[in-house]
Amino acid sequence: MSSLHSILDMVRAGVHGAAELVEGSDEIEVSEVRIIDQFDQLSDAGPGSLVVLDRDLSHVAETYRFDIALRRIGGQGAVGVAVFLPPDARFSLTARVLARKAGLVLVRFDPGTDITQLLQGIARQIADKLHITVERARRACEAIGRVDTRKSSVADIVQLGSMLLGREVVLGTADDARHMDRLAVPARVTAHDGQWLITERMNDADADALVEMVLWRLAAEASRCAVEQESLERYTRRTAGEVLLQLIEADRATRVSLAPTARRVGIPIDASHVIVRIEFDNLLDLSTDDEVAAYQNRERMTNVALEAAPRNMGVWHAAHDPSMLVLLCSDEHAPALDSGLDAQRSIGRIVDQLVATTPGLRIYCGVGSARATLAGLVTSATEARLATSSARSRRRVNQPVSFDAIGLRTTLVEWYSSSSVRESIDALFAPLNVMTDTKRQQLLETLTTYLDFQSSTTQTAEALHIHRNAVRYRIRRAFELLNLDEGDPEQRLFLHLACRARQPS
Structure with a gap:
């Protein structure tokens, strides 16, 4: 049994000739086809049959004898009559009314139609409800090849396959x-552990082989679509990442000029934002000092981080440079990560995934608080940097530290952002410029850790893995060079804040 729609579709698309549904619905089911060349054969038309008048008999379609034929077959349960007539020939009004009342279809085939091929094609359709033929499979493959993958998704291609095969094709798991x-067949031909294109067997070896051939053609197109979409996503993400880094590092005037570009690449700058800063402590070592391998590892970890990011909390973007990975979570309606502690727990899962996929990795992670608009994005980035500095100074390896959790306030960030304060900090540390970069960084790290541990020489030595005497020497040397009184609480506070501001990334 097959639908009249599929039969007409086969005729129109194949080499059998033109077909026109003149009266009735093409949704009816046809169980058999009866071609007759004499009227006394009408009695052979049983329920569900489509009666086809041969070329010689089809001329009666324009006479009263055709009306009689319609009455007879309508009483026998047939579904309709097909005749061979030229396009300008017409069924009589009476015939059309009779067909309508009896629920019969009237079909016109072109007189040039090859009757033998037509009947063979219809017979195949009826013998197999899914009407899989070599011709149909060929047409399906050709149609799949014409898909514009730039405008279609994998789901669109699967839907097209269902339509072309006349049966449901779904995406499923390997199980x-x-x-x-x-x-x-695997939806992506090189990924057998991913999604699969699945349909039911037809219990006919030839038909199953044809269906499988079409499925492989679908898989090839779905694979191409997936590759092109991934390439576009990588390009968009890389572009957005570059813009994100520029926004974070630029001055106010430059940030304003970058705003239109940020919007074009999908960064909703007017939304509420949270910045996550992840600094790599030993990535280059794990990459055996190979900068290309290190770059590939950063790309891979960017993918891991985005996949692990909680989707219900906003839109995520990522950027990386040789020293760090930056994540941006944006929500246009309300702060997605609306408190530092909540953010820390959410980001903790991302950090865990990064560490799990890169054995031996050591990272320091800081999380800014939720801030609105472009200015807020930059503020959250500053907070994330400070939180990361806190993580370093406290040796909080592979643990996110939130800005809110360490008790820093917005006013402190604003203090850091002041040009006059930066000038004061530069002036404070100017005496250290006589030292080499390594010695100066070593001294600042020791001084910051010492102040973080409330002047505990023992804890500082343990945190930095050096002898207590080395700590004492560096601290004494620092206060002498900076010409500060360690016992003065105001000088000590300013020094501590200045050390945090100058903490190396």
């Missing part, structure tokens, strides 16, 4: 594909 009563 779904193992059922014996199903035909399945």
